[in-house]
Amino acid sequence: DGGITQSPKYLFRKEGQNVTLSCEQNLNHDAMYWYRQDPGQGLRLIYYSQIVNDFQKGDIAEGYSVSREKKESFPLTVTSAQKNPTAFYLCASSTGSGAGDEQFFGPGTRLTVL
Amino acid sequence: AQSVTQPDIHITVSEGASLELRCNYSYGATPYLFWYVQSPGQGLQLLLKYFSGDTLVQGIKGFEAEFKRSQSSFNLRKPSVHWSDAAEYFCAHTSGTYKYIFGTGTRLKVLA
Numbered sequence: 001d002g003g004i005t006q007s008p009k010y011l012f013r014k015e016g017q018n019v020t021l022s023c024e025q026n027l028n029h030d031a032m033y034w035y036r037q038d039p040g041q042g043l044r045l046i047y048y049s050q051i052v053n054d055f056q057k058g059d060i061a062e063g064y065s066v067s068r069e070k071k072e073s074f075p076l077t078v079t080s081a082q083k084n085p086t087a088f089y090l091c092a093s094s095t096g097s098g099a100g101d102e103q104f105f106g107p108g109t110r111l112t113v114l
Numbered sequence: 115a116q117s118v119t120q121p122d123i124h125i126t127v128s129e130g131a132s133l134e135l136r137c138n139y140s141y142g143a144t145p146y147l148f149w150y151v152q153s154p155g156q157g158l159q160l161l162l163k164y165f166s167g168d169t170l171v172q173g174i175k176g177f178e179a180e181f182k183r184s185q186s187s188f189n190l191r192k193p194s195v196h197w198s199d200a201a202e203y204f205c206a207h208t209s210g211t212y213k214y215i216f217g218t219g220t221r222l223k224v225l226a
């Protein structure tokens with residue numbers, strides 16, 4: 001079955017540590033996205049990538065970094081510079097046609113800073 | 115600036131009752147509009163989408179939504195709610211770029 005996988009489902013981090021969240025898709029989609037979800041705030045865009053080896057900052061990119069070395073993979077690193085990283089992180093993908101195509105979402109990773 | 119407003123944070127309905135979740139968007143041209151559903155601790159699943167044409171859109175799980183340009187609204191409806199519909203619902207739009215704007219969500223509780 002085609003879809004998006006995120007790992008791990010739960011992640012615990014000590015303050016000052018960097019952590020990397022995995023996102024893989026086998027939908028052959030060009031575009032991939034990372035969102036952060038906090039209660040009552042909806043989804044906020046962290047980074048997005050339209051094509052391999054290219055990505056752009058979203059609305060809340062500070063303290064985060066990404067890479068897009070392969071079409072199917074878009075890992076997100078939460079760095080120690082992110083002041084309040086505890087949140088639910090969602091990865092999504094779309095065909096990237098730019099014509100309002102729907103986004104497909106992974107199951108999410110819940111990150112907790114101890 | 116583009117925005118999506120979901121004015122109801124929480125809604126409670128009895129099983130079997132009808133449901134309407136409100137969504138208003140702010141965008142000059144006709145946007146691409148979506149409704150997603152999220153169960154606790156899960157990702158988002160697309161219920162339906164509107165691009166153009168017929169303003170009444172049918173989706174999965176018995177949901178429908180109506181696009182009203184004059185009111186800048188895209189409300190989600192279901193004639194008879196089931197207990198399994200309890201979840202959080204998000205309205206979203208995009209202008210056709212890579213920028214998707216999501217509302218803050220409406221949490222639905224269903225009473226048995």
